[in-house]
Amino acid sequence: xxxxxxxxxxxxxxxxxxxxxxxxxxxxxxxxxxxxxxxxxxxxxxxxxxxxxxxxxxxxxxxxxxxxxxxxxxxxxxxxxxxxxxxxxxxxxxxxxxxxxxxxxxxxxxxxxxxxxxxxxxxxxxxxxxxxxxxxxxxxxxxxxxxxxxxxxxxxxxxxxxxxxxxxxxxxxx
Numbered sequence: 494x495x496x497x498x499x500x501x502x503x504x505x506x507x508x509x510x511x512x513x514x515x516x517x518x519x520x521x522x523x524x525x526x527x528x529x530x531x532x533x534x535x536x537x538x539x540x541x542x543x544x545x546x547x548x549x550x551x552x553x554x555x556x557x558x559x560x561x562x563x564x565x566x567x568x569x570x571x572x573x574x575x576x577x578x579x580x581x582x583x584x585x586x587x588x589x590x591x592x593x594x595x596x597x598x599x600x601x602x603x604x605x606x607x608x609x610x611x612x613x614x615x616x617x618x619x620x621x622x623x624x625x626x627x628x629x630x631x632x633x634x635x636x637x638x639x640x641x642x643x644x645x646x647x648x649x650x651x652x653x654x655x656x657x658x659x660x661x662x663x664x665x666x667x
Contacts, residue, residue, distance in 0.1 A: 577614070578645045582607070582657060583635045584619070585666040590631035592620065599663040600634070606656045607638055612649050615639045 521528040556562045582603070586596050600619070607616045619626040619634035627634040640649060657667040 577640050577643055579637060579639045580645060580653070581635045581637050582653065582667060583633065584660070585633045586664075587632070587666070591627060591634050591665075592631055595663075596665050599660050599665045600636075602663075603656050603660045603665075603667070604636060606659070607636070607653065610649075610652050610656070612640045612642055612646075613638060614641050 584591055584596070584600050584603075586593075589596065591597065591600060597620070604616050604618060607613055615638075617624045617626070617637040619636050626636070638653065642649070660667045
């Protein structure tokens with residue numbers, strides 16, 4: 494028979510926890526500045542510990558043996574220019590069509606600027622017959638951008654955003 498206390502000697506864990514929490518709450522209410530200072534010190538200690546113990550963040554990973562990893566490895570091996578980061582730039586007009594002279598010139602200028610941007614290897618033309626990516630109503634289209642890096646950096650994004658901003662100023666939603 495396992496050891497047990499008589500009912501009068503047993504401690505109720507709920508009562509003990511209730512008393513501890515009550516005392517903590519009462520102390521915090523009676524000494525708010527001390528409580529705040531304690532939390533600030535604890536937060537600082539946690540940040541210091543994280544900085545000294547934590548390692549570098551990495552956004553590259555592999556999953557050896559996974560089919561998707563094998564596909565990525567094969568893509569990088571056989572088509573290295575197509576295995577880098579890419580993104581789409583979507584163009585839209587609320588009135589008219591993108592093929593109208595004004596929007597078409599704005600899109601052509603944006604595509605030319607993108608093509609000459611740093612780290613850009615290719616930019617698709619939404620009006621190209623081989624890659625035609627214009628909606629049926631002619632108001633929406635997209636261009637795919639391929640970079641020579643595996644990740645789109647903040648500088649690459651900022652450059653693309655600046656080009657999109659110029660197109661927006663010309664009246665095309667991007």
